[in-house]
Amino acid sequence: MKIDRLLSIKEASEWATAHIGKNVTTSNIAYLIQYGRIKKQGANGTTLVSQNDLLRYYQSYNGSREINYRDRLGQDLNWALAFDQYKEAETTKHVHRLHPYKGKFIPQLVEYFLDNHTDHFKKETYFKKGDIVLDPFSGSGTTMVQACEMGIHTLGIDISTFNTLIGNCKITRYNVHALQTEIYRVTNVLVEYVATANIEQFETELVKELYQFNSEFFPVPEYKYQLRHKKINEEQYGAEKEELFASTYWKLVKKYDIKLCQCRSDSFLDKWYLPHIRSEIECVHTEITKIRDENTRKILNVILSRTIRSCRSTTHADLATLIEPKLETYYCSKHGKVCKPLFSILKWWKTYCKDTVERLQNFESLATDSYQICLTGDSRDIDILQQLKWQHPAFGNLIMEQKIQGIFTSPPYVGLIDYHEQHAYAYDLFGFDRKDELEIGAMFKGQGKEARENYIQGIADVLNHCKAYLSDGYHVFLVANDRYNMYPSIAERAGMHIVLQFRRPVLNRSEKDTGAYSETIFYLKEK
Secondary structure, three states, rough: OOOOOOEHHHHHHHHHHHHHHHHHHHHHHHHHHHHHOOOOEEEOOOOOEEEEEHHHHHHHOOOHHHHHHHHHHOOOOHHHHHOOOOOOOHHOOEEEEHHOOOOOHHHHHHHHHHOOOOOOOOOOOOOOOOEEEEEEEOOOOOHHHHHHHOOOOEEEEEEOHHHHHHHHHHHOOOOHHHHHHHHHHHHHHHHHHHHHHHHHHHHHHHHHHHHHHHHHOOOOHHHHHHHHOOOOOOHHHHHHHHHHHHHHHOOOOOOOOOOOOOOOOOOHHHHOOHHHHHHHHHHHHHHOOOOOOOOHHHHHHHHHHHHHHHOOOOOHHHHOOOOOOOOOEEEEEEOOOOEEEOOOOHHHHHHHHHHHHHHHHHHHHOOOOOOOEEEOOOOOOOHHHHHHHOOOOOHHHHHHHOOEEEEEEOOOOOOOOOOHHHHHHHHHHOOOOOOOOOOOOOHHHHHHHHHHHHHHHHHHHHHHHHHEEEEEEEEEEEEEEOOOOHHHHHHHOOEEEEEEEEEEEEOOOOOOOOOOOOEEEEEEOOO
16 A cells, blocks of 8 residues: 555545546545545644545445446346446436435436437437337336437326326426415415424524534544444444433423324324424415416425425434334434434425425426326226327327337336335325225235236236337337346236346445345337
């Protein structure tokens, strides 16, 4: 190892950029320090880092991840389809992150197969500008959004009413001035409502106490660095400090007469939201129902849904799993300090309103005049042309004229994700009908032999039904992790055959399972 040098954050970003051949910003270096990946050095307010620390950090994964994945998953992985050169901001660009959604693919994957490039793996092009693509499992609308950028018409279908709402809101064009006017009005109502309670004073004092406590017992970045190098027993130390702060918390709850009791648990909203949060949600929802313009009303409902998802009474580490409601301060393994429950939606509402407007405006400059719509229905039997006749007649006429060139979709995985339950708060709030029983591969049906047989038949039924709308020589792309080897049977029952398989490593997954994982893009044609 070379003689060590101490680098400023700027020098460290320049060194790391040259070392790994990718742009490493000063913010990236600050993140490594903040989360204990590398040790902060220097004195008198000057932040320095060790070049050897940086070298060890980048050597720990630079290149080795690809080797590790290939060793564990096979040498036929198409590493180019990992898209590891893209930062999260690029894989969640503009409206793709309008609302959280578990189980979606990244837009770069859609673009790879829909654009007109060829390479060592993709030896021909399948779609062109002006074609129509069908996504019968539209989910959060990734295929629609990305195809819209490329001038390709897209028809989505989804069994979930809420998924349809998200997807259609992403591709709708808005009167931004009218949207901002309504955001301003609703926000002012919420601000006034919050001011009538003593929540602000309570949270102000609580945050002050937490800051002092965490600064003493969980100093940044020293604490994270000690954790990473196993100098502290996190479970024991965190539990001790959580208990130590509890007395302060309960004194403040009593002082400001904060109501924590969730006296009912009949619905998701009753169980997972503190009383004041619940009343703020109703306040905002009531104001949104007063909006006359349908598109504006829908996008504000999506913002509200995104807001309340972030305000559930659970720990930060359990947002995706919801183990049990959390009504008091707790040691947070995600942030490495004592954190608190949320007592108001105001901060997140303001944040997501601003973020949504910016994302909509960013997408507006990229969107083409192609047709995009997502229909609510069962892809096994939906009458597409009848639905389009009253929802989008021009698109229906285009499909009759030129038919659909192909399918690009990611079917649900068998027994893995509860697609309705992940947005239970929205179904409760908006009164949408749930169609859990109609989900193909529903989580509650498990992954046993019968569940897999029903899944195979369900996906095959979708393909057989959709074939009537496809053009001659159609192309079908299905993105799946086929751990049970079901897709050869699916293709057979659909009267298709698998022409090619593209295996890709899936990196930076949102789930807690960070092990090596891959999925296959199955390319199917008429038999």
